[in-house]
Amino acid sequence: MPELPEVETTRRGIEPHIEGHTIREVIVREPRLRWPVPDNINQLLSGKTIHHVKRRAKYLLLDTGSGHLIVHLGMSGSLRVLTTDSPPQKHDHIDILLTDGQRLRYTDPRRFGAVLWSEGPLHEHKLLKHLGPEPLDSEFTTQRLYQMSRGRSQPVKTFIMDNKVVAGVGNIYASEALFKAGIRPDRACGKISQARYEQLVESIKATLAKAIEQGGTTLRDFVGGDGKPGYFKQELAVYGRTGQPCLKCGKTIKEIKLGNRSSCYCCHCQR
Structure with missing residues (x-):
């Protein structure tokens, strides 16, 4: 199961490739993850720019300015940046297509992960509001x-x-x-x-x-x-x-x- 260092490694791996880029389209092949992927995720994200790629605990947060895409890798999930139109495999459930031709692909064989959208303050989101301090922050004493x-x-x-x-x-x-x-x-x-x-x-x-x-x-x-x-x-x-x-x-x-x-x-x- 990806733990905090794996999630942070993923954040650092995808950040330079997608930060500052605009989303053209979201393709959902399998919405049945731990929680259902929002039906209107394509409408919500199309045309939005990814301003920042952040992490809170084991959650990846794609900040678009007007909201956040919340991604959890679950037991077996991964995110990859692809520069070509690679054919999706069995467990490649979601592609986020960027206007520069790249795509962010979410893969999850066990489907225990999550891809959700939030327009409210992150500290009030039900998945995040009860989290303690980050272990590498000064608040963890x-x-x-x-x-x-x-x-x-x-x-x-x-x-x-x-x-x-x-x-x-x-x-x-x-x-x-x-x-x-x-x-x-x-x-x-x-x-x-x-x-x-x-x-x-x-x-x-x-x-x-x-x-x-x-x-x-x-x-x-x-x-x-x-x-x-x-x-x-x-x-x-x-x-x-x-x-x-x-x-x-x-x-x-x-x-x-x-x-x-x-x-x-x-x-x-x-x-």
């Missing part, structure tokens, strides 16, 4: 995590994956950040000290920043916006390494289930 965790018994991993706490920290990078901070994923978040939360905040920021710099994580279903895969997977310390030796201590990486997700960790390095 040790004090915030520490105070919000007090009195809670839920595992720290599910706590930091809660979008109301911090926006966009998914399974892969939560696992990696907890390893980097030396914290077990199943530790009760309310029992963790402020000093250890300081380590965790630094680890989340460092892990995400490095992943973005290196182009995200290459997963089976993800392709970057420029058609090139990411490279961060080569450096994953615990995610997907169940049964393998820890890169720090050599002990076996273990796996548990938290919130119906696999959580990999080292029982020696993480306490």
